[in-house]
Amino acid sequence: MTAMEKLQVKDGVDQETVDAVRSVGERYKYGFETEIEMEYAPKGLNEDIVRLISEKNGEPDWMTEWRLGAYRRWTQMQEPEWAMVHYPKIDFQDQYYYAQPASMAKEKPKSLDEVDPELLATYEKLGIPLKEQMILAGVEGAGDAAAEGRKVAVDAVFDSVSVGTTFKEELAKAGVIFCSISEAVREHPELVKKYLGTVVPVSDNFYATLNSAVFSDGSFVYVPPGVRCPMELSTYFRINAENTGQFERTLIIADKGSYVSYLEGCTAPMRDTNQLHAAVVELVALEDAEIKYSTVQNWYPGDENGKGGIYNFVTKRADCRGDRSKVMWTQVETGSAVTWKYPSCILRGEESQGEFYSIAIANNMQQADTGTKMVHLGKNTRSRIVSKGISAGKAQNTYRGLVSMHPKAKNSRNYTQCDSLLIGDKCGAHTVPYIECKNNSSRVEHEATTSKVDDDQLFYCRQRGMDEEEAVALVVNGFCKDVLQALPMEFAMEAQKLVAISLEGSVG
């Protein structure tokens, strides 16, 4: 499906959901595999592999050393076990840590025209308009003629390698740097040195440390002071190769008074074996800057029996370093066999704000342990958490959230709303809020509900003519509405479809 096709409906976006249920025959439509010659580093992990990755990326010595430091640290660390997820022990020596399309191994393509057409075809299949002429047109205004096309710049990462970034020139005019992180290491070392690892330190946690050692590519964004990024920035991650871990690293810096909205989409082919994904995302917002970070995560979740699927261990953190800075995380998590992910905000600047909107859907044998951390350090800081967890089949869905008010975070506020929806009687929903308040002028509010998709609601919808899956999709999309509204329009529609698709077969 191309991007153009899905942009017609506006008022009744829910109709899209309904169409999606009908039109998508297979369960996971991104489950295809691209036949492309890959070049791998040998399996397993040691200092040589770390050096090799660094060398492949043409990195300077300081970066190689940084990686090696992380690797040595990692060898001393234990895999965490506190999350409510269960999976067989991962053999970290049985993974490939670097894979890249062979066509890119010898000489990096200079423009998108030189990229292997197979690769571009893959992205096209995914509905990603990588080629510049395929501008992801904006959604037309309500009833009006199509507004001026809204542009989205895309950085596409295939297995370990960034295959191309669009709209670079136009962004450069505004002074925005948007490129792959390996390019940033080479071209903008001063920025990378200054910010990399300052939000998620090398030693932060097992997976983040692993990522620091072996990350192969990812996206880098720098928005200079006072600049409102002229378009949405977007990265698509695709795991293709078998037994390959994908370790991407994203670093976004919004300098004083700037604004950027960033979208992230993920897919992977269907495989019987589990694939590992351990990403690190660091956001830095300086004074009066604002970052919106939206994710639609649709990694392959495994089949009905829990065979295959992505293990998704991700560390995402934002540092609201400047006063009055603002970060908004929005995530729609429908995929992965196991999800371990807590996009967080460190509210360091005075009057800084953090928001977290999440939809986590777990069907069949999926396990999701996800939530957020809001760490209030500065005065008059605000945070808001809206989490919607949906469990179906035999899935387990846990919300885990920390709200921490430090002594100096006077007059700060948090509001948390956590709603769980159960479909069927074999799934589970768990809410684990941690609240720490170390001053007496701050206020923390937490509301939680758990409900079931009601047979009466389904019967009512069906009596009006909808089939059972349409009815479930409608009810669930209603449940998620607060969060869907927080997404950029293109993503909101994609997310609604995903909600429908990921719940197929969950009733009856």
Next chain:
Amino acid sequence: MLEIKNLNVSLEEEEKQILKGVDLTVEAGKVHAIMGPNGSGKSTLSYVLAGRDGYEVTDGSATLDGTDLLDLEPEERAAEGLFLAFQYPVEIPGVGNMTFLRTAVNAQRKARGEEELNAAEFLKLVRAKAASLKIDADMLKRPVNVGFSGGEKKRNEILQMAMLEPKMCILDETDSGLDVDAMKLVAEGVNALRDEGRAFLVITHYQRLLDHIKPDVVHIMADGRIVKTGGPELALEVEENGYGDILAAVA
């Protein structure tokens, strides 16, 4: 249009028979009313016709224009033209009334192989129908039935009926919870839909709704059976004397 023959229905969960051989024929263009005391099986009849889970048909048949209803899924019955106005319309949080209506209308059109309505066509249609039922734009935007008053909920049911244009409309105690003014509005909405090709089955406890929606035929239901059938005067008789005399006479 609707033909029910010797319909016997039990609850699935417990061995309790609710309908004990219902025979009923409703012709196109007619309005039939079913009255009866609590627990006589009136609402069960409407649910079984619409295909709700939890009931087991042990004997008999129900057809709509010759199509066997009992074999179909609820949504297939809806696409065949069967509509049930619920006694207790269900709330669906977060789903706009308009979205719900449009999804329903287009689901039925699709099922019948008709072209779906686009946003503009739909909007025009819904606004016109809503105006006649005194449903304002705000009510169309609010989530389905959430926070609606009793009167609003019932008007909303009639709006859905007007949009879906069913052949066979079943109104299950549509008058319950309505004040006189709201009942008039609802009745006007129903009367506006009366048509040669459309039939109504109005289930009610009380005669008062039938002052506004004039029935052609009135049935009295008791203990899972239709025990007496007559003209509009039968409803007046119930109003004056209660069910006691009638039930005693047929016992």
